[in-house]
Structures are given as structure tokens and as C-alpha cells.
Amino acid sequence: MTDRTAFITGGAGFIGSRLVAALRPHVSRIVVFDNLHPQVHGADAQPPSFGGETEFIRGDVTDAEALREAVCAAKPSLVFHLAAETGTGQSYDEPARYNNVNVMGTAWLIEALRVARKGGAPKCRVVLAGSRAVYGEGAYRTPEGDLVVGPVRTPEDLSAGRYLPVLQGRGALTPCPTPEALTPAPASVYASTKLMQEYLLEQCGAEGDYEVAILRFQNVYGPGQSLRNPYTGVLSIFSSQVLSGRALEIYEDGEIVRDFVFVDDVVSSLVAAGTAETPPSGPVNIGSGYPATIREVAETLLERLGATRSNYSVSGKFRPGDIRYAVADISRATSLLGWTPKVSLDEGLTSLADWAKETYAREGRL
Ligand SMILES: NC(=O)c1ccc[n+]([C@@H]2O[C@H](COP(=O)([O-])OP(=O)(O)OC[C@H]3O[C@@H](n4cnc5c(N)ncnc54)[C@H](O)[C@@H]3O)[C@@H](O)[C@H]2O)c1
Structure with a gap:
């Protein structure tokens, strides 16, 4: 496994920069291709210095020629495709940009791999940083035990405080972990673009230029997630708000459920997908498997950041299209990749809070 090159799009980002370090024992060379997006890295970002046998190329995945050249x-014999626009809410306002980067960027990557293969590059494996957003609402069981996608909640229900999804005529639904077999039902432009990435990679890979591994991450959190990007990463956004003295506002009744998975666990899943003898067939969920309410996580984070545990309000506000219950069934990740998450939510939140406090103290602003 050592005489190999890994190519990482988006390798300067939150997950990508930790992946670079974790990959070193497995490959001889790493090339990072990243445009240092100002929304993530700030307006005056300097090229990161990774050290070791790692080359950094500042480039955009929508620049077909630059990507092909790189x-x-x-x-490469291993490609990790992480570069993406990642803000769910922002994706409604900028559908063209989201499509251009996430969908067209993936298409250009596929074409670049084809040209490289014709030029003598080895058949490679592409590992996609996919998202659980492709499912839309999470999985639920009907009273008869059928597994269904939770229906989209209407603005009328949400404004009346009826937060649980209802399937007309089927009785109360019980939320449960989402398996990969659930039919995708993306509920945002971002989610649709992430599903298109999967389809493109699977459909074009069938021609044999590369093999594919698709991982669907739940909410990834931890040190290094951009504290200045207001569009993504609820726990980073909460950390910035607390550290700048603002009270947290929690939507609906505070009982929205998410599966928060620590960044190092996500990185180990990427390494496992890249190094497994054969890639897993079909998408694989990567999460903690633990259902955490936003209220519970906010209280712990407030405490770890040194603020008052109750410094939040539950406002009853809601975002159309928001997901009520998202927890991963991670049994396929364990059986196909031998992967399990190692970091508990408690340890992970402490680590995030310590890093956020240090960063805030060092930079004086976020
Ligand atoms: N963080 C999460 O909770 C989460 C959850 C599910 C899926 N994902 C996926 O994981 C991947 C990485 O996410 P992250 O959290 O590390 O985000 P991030 O924003 O920290 O990293 C993304 C990196 O991609 C780069 N980038 C953005 N647009 C680019 C472009 N046009 N060309 C080249 N580089 C570009 C950015 O500069 C950044 O360094 C994304 O594909 C995202 O959809 C993340």
C-alpha cells in the first residue's frame, strides 16, 4: 500500500486536513487540491503547509483544465472527493453555485480521471464524502412495523407545534435508525447535489476507469471545523455564538434529533474505505448511532465552553424542510469496513470546546 499517491479534493478543509495526517502511513505521496474557499478559510487564507510528502495545489474543481492537469x-491510485459547497440553507439561495461545484465539479473529476487513465495512471479508487442529507427526513416505523421515510412536515403543522412527521392514515410513527436501504428523498438543494455526486460516480465508474466507495456522513463535528462559516456545522456555529457572548436559540421544541459523529471517527472511516481490499458495494452510513437532541448537546456544549448551561431559548421557530430525526444505522460500516466510532459525544464535545476556546482566545475574533 505504500508506493501510492492519494489525491484529495477539499483536503484543506475540516475533514480533509485531518485526513491528510491519517493517510500518511498508507501512501507515499499526497496531493491536496483545494480552492481555499473564503467562506471556510477567510478572505486572506494562505496555502496550508502540510509537511512530509504532501503537495498543495490551490485550484477549483469547477476549473476543468486545472483539475485535469493536477x-x-x-x-493517483486513491482519490478522496471532499470539495463541496456545504450549506443546506444557503443552497436554496444559490442553487446554480451548489450545482456547479458539487455536481459539475464531480463530473469534471470523473473526466480528469479518464484522461489520466488513458495517460497511464493506475485504475484508482474514489472515496466520496457523501451525506446523510440524501435521505431527507429519517426512517420511521409504522404501527405495523413497516419502514418508511418520514414525510416532509408542512409549515402549517410546524407552526402549530406538531413537530413529529405524520403519515396520513397510518397512525403514529416511531423514529428509528436510518439504514442505507431507505429510498433517498433529498429535502434541500445541497442534498440533491450530494445524491447526484453518488449517481455520477457510480454510473461513470461502471465503465471501469475507477472503483467507488460512497460514505454517507451524519453531522460531523470537532476541532478544526470553520468557526467563521455561518452556513454549516451547528456545533461550530453554537460555539462561535457562545464565545461571542450570545445566547443560543434552539428551534422547534428543542427535541430535534441528530447523530453527531466526531471528526477523527469520520477520518478513520475514509481511511478504511480507501484501504479495504475491495470497496463496499453501495453507500455506507457513517455516524455515531447515538440519537442526541439539540437541547442536550447545546447544554453540554455551553457548560464545556464555560457558559451557563441554561443560556439558551427554545423559540419554536422552524425552517421549512428541516429534518426532525436523523440517526444512522451503522451496521454496514461495521460489517463491510470493520469500522466503529470510538469517540463518545461527551469526549468529543470537550475536545471541540477546548479547541474553540483556544482559537477564540488566540484570534480575538472568529
Ligand atoms: N461536516 C459535515 O458535517 C459533513 C456531513 C456530511 C457530508 N460532509 C461532506 O464532507 C465533505 C467535506 O466537508 P467539510 O466539513 O470538511 O467541509 P469544509 O468546508 O471544511 O471543507 C471543504 C473544503 O473544500 C474546499 N472547496 C470548496 N469548494 C471548492 C471548489 N470549488 N474547489 C476546490 N475546493 C473547494 C474548501 O476550501 C474546503 O477546504 C463535503 O463534501 C461535505 O459535503 C460533511
Whole structure:
């Protein structure tokens, strides 16, 4: 496994930069291709210095020529595709940009891999940083035990405080962990673009230029997630708000459920998908498997950041299209990749809070 090159799009980001360090024992060279998006890295971002056998190329995945040149020069045997626009709410306002980067960027990557292969590059494996957003609402069981996608909640229900999804005529639904077999039902532009990434990679990979591993991450959190990007990463956004003295506002009744998975666990899943003898067939969920309410996580985070545990309000506000219950069934990740999450929510939140406090103290602003 050592005489190999890994190519990482988005490798300067939150997950990507930790992946670089974790991959070193597995490959001889790493090429990071990243445009240092100002929304993530700030307006005056300088190229990161990774050290070791790691080359950084500042480039955009929508620049077909630059991407092709970089892939052909790298001749990678492993590609991790992480570069993306990642804000769910922002994606409604900028559907063209989200499509251009996430969908077209993936298409250009596929074409670049084809050209590289014709030029003598080895058949490679592409690991996609996919998202659980492709499911839309999480999975539920009907009273008869059928597994269904939770229906989208209407603004009328939400404004009347009826937060649980209702399937007309089927009685009360019970939320349960989402398995990969659940039919995708993306509920945002971002989610649709993440599903298109999967489809493109699977459909074009069938021609044999590369093999594919698709991981669907739940909410990833931990040190290093941009504290200045207001569009993504609820726990980073909460951390910035607390550290700048603002009270937290929690939507609905505070009981929205998410599966928060620590960044190092996500990185180990990427390494496992890249190094497994054969790639898992079909998408694989990556999460903690633990259902955490936003209220519970906010209280712990407030405490770890040194603020008053109750410094939040539950406002009853809601966002149309928001998901009520999202928890991963991670049994396929364990059986196919031998992967399990190692970091508990408690440890992970302490680590995030310590890092956020240090960063805030060092930079004086976020
Ligand atoms: N963080 C999460 O909770 C989460 C959950 C599910 C899926 N994902 C997926 O994981 C991947 C990485 O997410 P992250 O949390 O590390 O985000 P991030 O924003 O920290 O990292 C993304 C990186 O991609 C780069 N980038 C953005 N647009 C680019 C472009 N046009 N060309 C080249 N580089 C570009 C950015 O500069 C950044 O360094 C994304 O594909 C995201 O959809 C993340």
C-alpha cells in the first residue's frame, strides 16, 4: 500500500486536513487540491503547509483544465472527493453555485480521471464524502412495523407545534435508525447535489476507469471545523455564538434529533474505505448511532465552553424542510469496513470546546 499517491479534493478543509495526517502511513505521496474557499478559510487564507510528502495545489474543481492537469500529474491510485459547497440553507439561495461545484465539479473529476487513465495512471479508487442529507427526513416505523421515510412536515403543522412527521392514515410513527436501504428523498438543494455526486460516480465508474466507495456522513463535528462559516456545522456555529457572548436559540421544541459523529471517527472511516481490499458495494452510513437532541448537546456544549448551561431559548421557530430525526444505522460500516466510532459525544464535545476556546482566545475574533 505504500508506493501510492492519494489525491484529495477539499483536503484543506475540516475533514480533509485531518485526513491528510491519517493517510500518511498508507501512501507515499499526497496531493491536496483545494480552492481555499473564503467562506471556510477567510478572505486572506494562505496555502496550508502540510509537511512530509504532501503537495498543495490551490485550484477549483469547477476549473476543468486545472483539475485535469493536477490529476494527470498526480496519477493517483486513491482519490478522496471532499470539495463541496456545504450549506443546506444557503443552497436554496444559490442553487446554480451548489450545482456547479458539487455536481459539475464531480463530473469534471470523473473526466480528469479518464484522461489520466488513458495517460497511464493506475485504475484508482474514489472515496466520496457523501451525506446523510440524501435521505431527507429519517426512517420511521409504522404501527405495523413497516419502514418508511418520514414525510416532509408542512409549515402549517410546524407552526402549530406538531413537530413529529405524520403519515396520513397510518397512525403514529416511531423514529428509528436510518439504514442505507431507505429510498433517498433529498429535502434541500445541497442534498440533491450530494445524491447526484453518488449517481455520477457510480454510473461513470461502471465503465471501469475507477472503483467507488460512497460514505454517507451524519453531522460531523470537532476541532478544526470553520468557526467563521455561518452556513454549516451547528456545533461550530453554537460555539462561535457562545464565545461571542450570545445566547443560543434552539428551534422547534428543542427535541430535534441528530447523530453527531466526531471528526477523527469520520477520518478513520475514509481511511478504511480507501484501504479495504475491495470497496463496499453501495453507500455506507457513517455516524455515531447515538440519537442526541439539540437541547442536550447545546447544554453540554455551553457548560464545556464555560457558559451557563441554561443560556439558551427554545423559540419554536422552524425552517421549512428541516429534518426532525436523523440517526444512522451503522451496521454496514461495521460489517463491510470493520469500522466503529470510538469517540463518545461527551469526549468529543470537550475536545471541540477546548479547541474553540483556544482559537477564540488566540484570534480575538472568529
Ligand atoms: N461536516 C459535515 O458535517 C459533513 C456531513 C456530511 C457530508 N460532509 C461532506 O464532507 C465533505 C467535506 O466537508 P467539510 O466539513 O470538511 O467541509 P469544509 O468546508 O471544511 O471543507 C471543504 C473544503 O473544500 C474546499 N472547496 C470548496 N469548494 C471548492 C471548489 N470549488 N474547489 C476546490 N475546493 C473547494 C474548501 O476550501 C474546503 O477546504 C463535503 O463534501 C461535505 O459535503 C460533511
